[in-house]
Amino acid sequence: MKNKKLISFLSLLVLIIIFCSFFIYRLFFGLNLKTQGKKIALYIPEGSTYIQAIDTIKAHFSIPDPKVFEWIAEKKSYPALVKPGRYIVDNDLSYNGLINLLRSGRQAPVNVTYNNIRSLNELAGKIGKQIDADSIHIINFLSDPDNYFNDGFTKETVISVFIPNTYQLFWNTGAEGFYLRMLKEYNKFWNEERQSKADAKNLSRIEVSILASIIDDEVSKPEEKPRIAGVYLNRLRRGIPLQACPTIKFALNNWTITRVLKAYLEVDSPYNTYKHYGFPPGPIGCPTIEGIDAVLNAEKHDYLYFAAKADFSGYHNFSRTLAEHNRYAAEYQRELNRRKIYR
Numbered sequence: 001m002k003n004k005k006l007i008s009f010l011s012l013l014v015l016i017i018i019f020c021s022f023f024i025y026r027l028f029f030g031l032n033l034k035t036q037g038k039k040i041a042l043y044i045p046e047g048s049t050y051i052q053a054i055d056t057i058k059a060h061f062s063i064p065d066p067k068v069f070e071w072i073a074e075k076k077s078y079p080a081l082v083k084p085g086r087y088i089v090d091n092d093l094s095y096n097g098l099i100n101l102l103r104s105g106r107q108a109p110v111n112v113t114y115n116n117i118r119s120l121n122e123l124a125g126k127i128g129k130q131i132d133a134d135s136i137h138i139i140n141f142l143s144d145p146d147n148y149f150n151d152g153f154t155k156e157t158v159i160s161v162f163i164p165n166t167y168q169l170f171w172n173t174g175a176e177g178f179y180l181r182m183l184k185e186y187n188k189f190w191n192e193e194r195q196s197k198a199d200a201k202n203l204s205r206i207e208v209s210i211l212a213s214i215i216d217d218e219v220s221k222p223e224e225k226p227r228i229a230g231v232y233l234n235r236l237r238r239g240i241p242l243q244a245c246p247t248i249k250f251a252l253n254n255w256t257i258t259r260v261l262k263a264y265l266e267v268d269s270p271y272n273t274y275k276h277y278g279f280p281p282g283p284i285g286c287p288t289i290e291g292i293d294a295v296l297n298a299e300k301h302d303y304l305y306f307a308a309k310a311d312f313s314g315y316h317n318f319s320r321t322l323a324e325h326n327r328y329a330a331e332y333q334r335e336l337n338r339r340k341i342y343r
Contacts, residue, residue, distance in 0.1 A: 038090075039088055039089070039090045040060055040061070040088070040089050040090075041086055041087070041088055041089075041108075042056065042057065042060050042086070042087045042088075042089055042102075043056070043085075043086050043087075043132075043171065044056060044082065044083070044084045044085055044087070044102070044172075045084055045132060045172075046084045046132055046172050046174070047084070048082055048084060049082065050073075050078065050079035050080075050082050053078075053082045053102070054070065054073070057069075057098070057102075060089075061089070063095075065095075068095065069095045072095050072096060072099055073099050076096075076099050076100070076103065077103070078099050078102065078103050081103040082102075082103075083102065083103065083104075083105035083107075084132070084172040085105060085107030085170060085171060085172045086107050086108055086109075086110060086170070086171035086172070087101055087102060087106075087107050087108060088108040089101070107170055107171065107172070109168040109169060109170055109171075110130060110131065110168070110169060110170070110171050111166050111167070111168060112127065112130045112131060112166065112167050112168070112169050113130075113165070113166040113167075114126045114127060114162070114164055114286070115164035115165075115286075115288070116164070116285075117159075117162065117164065117285055117286040118250075118255065118284070118285040118286075119159075119285070120139060120142045120143070120158070120159055121139055123138075123142075123159070123162055123286065124136075124138035124139040124142065127178060131169060131170075131171055131172070131173045131178065132171055132172045132173065132174070133173060133174045133175045133177075133178060137174065137175040138175045138178065140175070141175035141176055141179060142155075142158060142175075142179070143155065145158075147176070147179070148161075148179065148183075151183060153206075154281075154282070156281040156282030157206045157209075157281070157282040157283070158282075159282065159283050159285070159286055160186075160205070160206055160209035160210075160213075160282070160283050160286075160287060161179070161182050161183055161186045162182050162186075162286045163182075163185065163186060163189055163286065163287065163288070163289060163292070164286050164288050164289070165185075165289065167181070167182075167185060169181060189289075190205055194292075194293075194296055197296040197297070198296060201233065201295075201296075201298075203295070206282070206283075207279055208287075208292055208295045208296065209283045209287040209292065210279050210280060210282060210283050210284075210287075211229060211232055211233075211279075211291075211295045212283070212287035212288065212291030212292040212294065212295050213246075213283035213284045213285045213286070213287040213291065214232070214242070214244045214246050214247060214284060215228055215229055215232070215291050215294055215295065216285065216287060216288050216290070216291040217246035217249070217284065217285065218244065218245070218246055219316075220314040221314050221315055222290060224315065224316060225290065225291060225294035226294045226297050226298050226299045227298075227299045227301070227303070227306075227318065228294075228306060228316070229294045229295045229297075229298035229299070230298040230299040230300060230301050230303065231303050231304060231305065231306055231318070232244070233295075233298050234301075234302065234303065234304055235304060236278070236279075238304070239277065240304065241273055241274060241275075241276065241277050242273040242278075242279075243273055243274050244273045245260045246284055247271045247272065247273045247280055247284060248260055248264050248265065248267065248271075248272060248273075248274070249284075250271050250280075250284040250285075251267045251269035251271040251272050252264060252267055257343065258341055258343070259336055259341055259342060259343055261343065271284065301318075302320055303318040303319060303320055304319070304320060304321075304322075304325075305318070305319040305320075305321075305322065305324075305325035306318045306319070306325075307319070307325060307328040307329045307331075307332055308332050309328075309332070310328075310331040310332045310334070310335040311335075312335070
């Protein structure tokens with residue numbers, strides 16, 4: 001009789017253990033998020049509290065048992081372990097799995113892309129749309145030279161750090177973090193080979209970037225960039241002003257100019273390369289990889305001038321003498337007049 005009671009008790013105990021185990025398993029692993037078969041990007045902003053994080057989660061997912069979800073979160077100490085970032089969640093993730101993901105901080109990076117940047121304000125605007133740091137924080141950081149003076153940059157030259165490309169960053173990257181990451185990429189870009197080529201031309205990295213930024217705006221045909229780089233280097237060696245039209249547009253802050261008039265050449269600016277010899281104070285935009293490599297691999301020739309071809313093909317005529325250049329320039333001016341392009 002005692003054996004039967006013991007067996008009954010043990011059987012009941014086993015059933016209770018099985019039931020409790022099933023219940024606990026279901027709580028932690030059996031309840032899945034409803035994502036309708038899609039991968040969902042969940043953003044937890046910097047400084048979010050536990051309540052804000054839970055509200056964000058509920059706004060993105062259909063949670064059949066919210067109280068159970070919050071109970072699991074609290075049991076796993078998520079209220080004290082909220083970590084900002086961008087997290088990718090798919091439809092087979094359990095409540096427990098989501099909490100583990102969020103409190104671990106294993107976020108998914110974002111692809112940050114920028115190109116055709118002419119100013120720090122424009123850069124901040126584009127980056128602020130791709131990461132958590134807004135454009136105001138980015139431009140405030142970049143507007144203070146103390147933030148990068150020790151890295152060898154000024155407010156005029158820091159734009160050279162930002163080489164257009166696509167980079168993987170964590171979404172919650174801040175303004176300083178963005179700059180430091182780009183500085184790391186910049187130093188990696190300037191490998192031994194590129195540095196040796198710059199040294200051979202007696203150019204600093206910043207000087208290369210300045211020329212590259214001018215060439216990027218000056219030239220629409222990539223194959224001409226090394227030749228035009230050669231022209232500018234020849235002029236620098238001979239002490240001739242660069243006389244680069246893009247620097248006039250930059251000085252006037254007017255990139256809609258299609259015809260650089262004589263009146264424009266009188267603008268009082270250190271970026272006026274018609275009045276001032278040597279390099280302007282800094283790049284006139286983010287220098288591209290193509291532009292930088294064009295300077296480093298500039299053609300060796302004896303051209304000192306170039307003028308846009310009158311057929312508007314985007315190509316240029318190159319000249320060794322001013323007289324020859326003036327003939328080409330006059331042809332182009334006549335075509336501008338014929339097309340009624342006066343400014």
